[in-house]
Amino acid sequence: MQPDFQSPELRHQTGLRLRRVVDGMASTGLDTLLLADNANVFYMSGRYYRGYVYVTRTGKCIYFIIHPDIFAPADNVVSIRKPEQIPSELTRMGIDLPHVVGLEYDALSYSEVSRLAKVFGEAVSADCSGVMRGARMVKTPYEIELMRIDGVHQSAVYERIGRLYRRDMTDLEFQVEIERALRLEGCLGYTRVAGRLMEINMGSVISGDNADVPSPYDFAMGGAGQSPSLPGGADGMTMKHGTTVMVDMNGNFNGYQTDMTRVWSVGEISEEALKAHECSRRILRALERETLPGVEIRSLYDRAMEIVREEGLERYFMGHNRQVAFIGHGVGIELNEQPAITARCRQIVEEGMTLALEPKFVIPGTGAVGVENTYVVRADGLECLTVCPEEIKSLI
Amino acid sequence: MQPDFQSPELRHQTGLRLRRVVDGMASTGLDTLLLADNANVFYMSGRYYRGYVYVTRTGKCIYFIIHPDIFAPADNVVSIRKPEQIPSELTRMGIDLPHVVGLEYDALSYSEVSRLAKVFGEAVSADCSGVMRGARMVKTPYEIELMRIDGVHQSAVYERIGRLYRRDMTDLEFQVEIERALRLEGCLGYTRVAGRLMEINMGSVISGDNADVPSPYDFAMGGAGQSPSLPGGADGMTMKHGTTVMVDMNGNFNGYQTDMTRVWSVGEISEEALKAHECSRRILRALERETLPGVEIRSLYDRAMEIVREEGLERYFMGHNRQVAFIGHGVGIELNEQPAITARCRQIVEEGMTLALEPKFVIPGTGAVGVENTYVVRADGLECLTVCPEEIKSLI
Numbered sequence: 189m190q191p192d193f194q195s196p197e198l199r200h201q202t203g204l205r206l207r208r209v210v211d212g213m214a215s216t217g218l219d220t221l222l223l224a225d226n227a228n229v230f231y232m233s234g235r236y237y238r239g240y241v242y243v244t245r246t247g248k249c250i251y252f253i254i255h256p257d258i259f260a261p262a263d264n265v266v267s268i269r270k271p272e273q274i275p276s277e278l279t280r281m282g283i284d285l286p287h288v289v290g291l292e293y294d295a296l297s298y299s300e301v302s303r304l305a306k307v308f309g310e311a312v313s314a315d316c317s318g319v320m321r322g323a324r325m326v327k328t329p330y331e332i333e334l335m336r337i338d339g340v341h342q343s344a345v346y347e348r349i350g351r352l353y354r355r356d357m358t359d360l361e362f363q364v365e366i367e368r369a370l371r372l373e374g375c376l377g378y379t380r381v382a383g384r385l386m387e388i389n390m391g392s393v394i395s396g397d398n399a400d401v402p403s404p405y406d407f408a409m410g411g412a413g414q415s416p417s418l419p420g421g422a423d424g425m426t427m428k429h430g431t432t433v434m435v436d437m438n439g440n441f442n443g444y445q446t447d448m449t450r451v452w453s454v455g456e457i458s459e460e461a462l463k464a465h466e467c468s469r470r471i472l473r474a475l476e477r478e479t480l481p482g483v484e485i486r487s488l489y490d491r492a493m494e495i496v497r498e499e500g501l502e503r504y505f506m507g508h509n510r511q512v513a514f515i516g517h518g519v520g521i522e523l524n525e526q527p528a529i530t531a532r533c534r535q536i537v538e539e540g541m542t543l544a545l546e547p548k549f550v551i552p553g554t555g556a557v558g559v560e561n562t563y564v565v566r567a568d569g570l571e572c573l574t575v576c577p578e579e580i581k582s583l584i
Numbered sequence: 585m586q587p588d589f590q591s592p593e594l595r596h597q598t599g600l601r602l603r604r605v606v607d608g609m610a611s612t613g614l615d616t617l618l619l620a621d622n623a624n625v626f627y628m629s630g631r632y633y634r635g636y637v638y639v640t641r642t643g644k645c646i647y648f649i650i651h652p653d654i655f656a657p658a659d660n661v662v663s664i665r666k667p668e669q670i671p672s673e674l675t676r677m678g679i680d681l682p683h684v685v686g687l688e689y690d691a692l693s694y695s696e697v698s699r700l701a702k703v704f705g706e707a708v709s710a711d712c713s714g715v716m717r718g719a720r721m722v723k724t725p726y727e728i729e730l731m732r733i734d735g736v737h738q739s740a741v742y743e744r745i746g747r748l749y750r751r752d753m754t755d756l757e758f759q760v761e762i763e764r765a766l767r768l769e770g771c772l773g774y775t776r777v778a779g780r781l782m783e784i785n786m787g788s789v790i791s792g793d794n795a796d797v798p799s800p801y802d803f804a805m806g807g808a809g810q811s812p813s814l815p816g817g818a819d820g821m822t823m824k825h826g827t828t829v830m831v832d833m834n835g836n837f838n839g840y841q842t843d844m845t846r847v848w849s850v851g852e853i854s855e856e857a858l859k860a861h862e863c864s865r866r867i868l869r870a871l872e873r874e875t876l877p878g879v880e881i882r883s884l885y886d887r888a889m890e891i892v893r894e895e896g897l898e899r900y901f902m903g904h905n906r907q908v909a910f911i912g913h914g915v916g917i918e919l920n921e922q923p924a925i926t927a928r929c930r931q932i933v934e935e936g937m938t939l940a941l942e943p944k945f946v947i948p949g950t951g952a953v954g955v956e957n958t959y960v961v962r963a964d965g966l967e968c969l970t971v972c973p974e975e976i977k978s979l980i
Contacts (some may be wrong), residue, residue: 212976214839216718224778224780224781226783230812234812235812235813236783236800236812236813236814236815237800237815238781238800238801239800254800255798255800255906257798257905257906258667258799258815259799260802274974284871286708291693291694293691293693293694293695293698294691294693294694296690296693296694296780297689297690297691297692297693297694297779297780298687298688298689298690298693298694298696298697298698298711299689299690299711299713300694301693301694302689302694315695317695360767361768363767363768364764364768365764365771367763367764367767368761368763369705369762371756371759371760371763372757372760374810376785376811376813376814377763377785377786377809378783378784378785378814380783383693384621384622384692385634387622387632387774387776388774389772389774389786390773390774390785400649402653402654403654404632404634404650404651404654405632405634414770414772415837415839416626416630416631416839417626417631417774417776417838417839418774419632419633419654419773419838440626442811443811443812443813443814444813451830457752460920472795483877486794521813530705532834575831
């Protein structure tokens with residue numbers, strides 16, 4: 189478990205990510221970054237550790253660590269007790285102190301940023317959230333490979349979900365069996381999300397009209413949840429004949445994650461629901477072809493809306509009692525990475541982006557339908573990482 | 585699922601918590617608080633919602649909500665789209681604007697605090713993290729009742745854990761079966777923690793020498809984990825004859841949580857391990873009697889160390905390869921509440937505090953031993969909320 193920062197392979201892999209970060213700094217006034225956010229520490233080093241990553245505009249990367257016992261020694265690994273020791277350690281190493289240091293204003297607490305901003309005395313601090321989000325938005329081949337592995341495992345479990353159903357199960361009982369299957373497959377059981385607007389356990393299983401109960405979280409779908417302390421997802425009611433159950437569970441097997449949704453039914457469901465589900469698949473097929481490098485992200489949203497309108501399903505798209513204004517999002521270390529696929533997004537599709545596309549519908553009286561896949565953007569369109577049948581199968 | 589803020593019962597329950605917060609403001613220069621942290625929103629309202637809680641020094645409490653559709657209307661519930669609308673809404677309601685507004689510097693991001701600090705223009709902002717931690721540290725009878733219910737459910741599952749073992753199981757397979765049992769008992773499967781120094785799925789199951797692998801997280805025990813992205817807890821190795829397995833799993837059934845650890849063995853274990861386990865129980869029995877209102881928290885730590893030294897077990901206490909310098913912590917909505925029970929803690933024991941005491945040992949070659957219970961401080965000592973046999977039983 190001791191990563192060796194001297195190993196050629198790890199140096200190469202973290203080097204490619206480091207280059208993305210350094211390139212991202214070029215268009216800013218930042219000459220260094222001091223990173224501490226757990227997701228960014230993992231991104232820069234290949235593991236989570238307690239401490240800091242110091243990145244210079246010239247591409248130097250120093251790992252300052254609080255607990256030296258979890259690391260193999262290396263010339264870019266420095267043990268400290270507190271961040272205030274960083275300047276003297278840099279001076280000792282012959283590295284210039286920053287003029288403008290980038291700190292993670294969006295990811296760290298006000299208290300922690302305020303403390304870190306004082307570490308370098310005269311140096312001015314500025315927000316580096318955008319630099320890190322931009323770097324992480326486009327994945328390196330190694331990151332894509334980790335997500336491909338996620339997709340293989342997540343799909344393998346989803347293939348078996350139908351067999352986990354027993355008559356008169358509640359949505360929660362069904363969810364618990366899916367959680368167990370995912371965990372036995374190697375899922376870490378931890379959903380890393382950015383910010384505080386999404387709290388979730390291992391995912392969302394929503395059945396029947398619970399799909400139409402609004403939730404305060406920033407997820408595509410709602411659900412009442414089990415408790416007003418965590419008001420989203422399954423509510424513990426028995427899954428009823430003639431309704432759907434939408435499964436959108438965790439795909440984190442290695443620190444990166446895929447995001448994937450499939451739908452099952454209990455017996456036959458309404459024509460309207462089947463039609464909406466096919467509309468979701470039609471949207472995905474169109475976007476798989478048309479999501480090419482250079483295209484505007486917002487055009488993906490517009491294209492989805494165009495198909496929804498053609499089918500006359502606007503009233504049910506991305507919710508019914510409450511509708512949300514996105515059809516997908518970036519995914520990687522965190523579930524909610526850039527870009528957010530909305531009508532207002534100003535970003536451009538780039539090769540190597542990993543996108544979760546989730547055109548979903550809520551049909552009153554039936555429940556949620558639609559498919560979510562995680563894709564990687566290639567030169568000729570989207571490659572699906574979550575390959576698994578998309579049809580609605582009945583559980584009984 | 586729609587909480588009615590006019591209901592006498594909810595007004596009474598949130599009123600008691602509100603009084604603790606307002607009392608805590610008295611010794612500060614704050615005349616209002618603007619709260620947004622998920623845990624604090626749940627504390628102040630009885631549910632999580634997206635929005636803000638505005639609290640005045642005179643005891644007014646206004647709920648500003650982003651999604652009106654999840655609330656029953658009430659005279660202290662105001663729908664907004666963004667926090668910048670709060671001042672004009674307050675003026676409309678005839679409520680004075682603040683001179684010094686307390687914001688959650690420890691819980692909210694730098695970006696979010698900076699935005700909220702601008703909302704009131706001239707008003708100066710200051711940190712209210714201490715006010716909220718202090719208020720939440722001592723529980724109201726209703727909160728204690730919720731934690732008592734957690735303890736009943738968590739203990740009911742722990743009583744059945746021995747039956748979940750199968751020969752040659754890995755620690756992870758064992759953990760997954762415990763997770764399933766907890767979830768079917770009603771556990772929310774979500775561990776709410778404050779800050780970024782602890783990341784965890786549904787808890788920690790550590791077996792044999794994995795207990796001696798240091799982790800970067802702020803937990804009492806370590807473990808390599810399944811992935812360098814989440815380096816704590818079970819590592820997937822088969823549980824071996826002559827070793828222990830320590831189970832420290834989630835007790836969140838309603839938004840509050842109990843924290844509880846028990847140990848099992850695979851066959852017979854060393855005398856040293858059994859002795860250390862009994863030492864842990866001896867510490868708990870002493871602290872159950874001696875933790876009286878008015879006593880210094882640090883004296884609990886000192887008392888535990890005194891017993892450990894008497895038994896000559898210092899080398900193994902609270903870790904072996906790495907030792908941590910606390911024996912317990914407050915617990916409630918979050919796993920890591922005040923006080924931290926350390927030698928340096930300056931807080932005083934108060935009636936109604938809920939404390940998780942976890943004197944644990946790591947015995948090389950055997951694994952972790954010790955007991956953790958969650959207690960509520962009563963006038964005559966500690967009342968245990970996690971009543972369950974404490975002896976080490978063999979799984980085979």
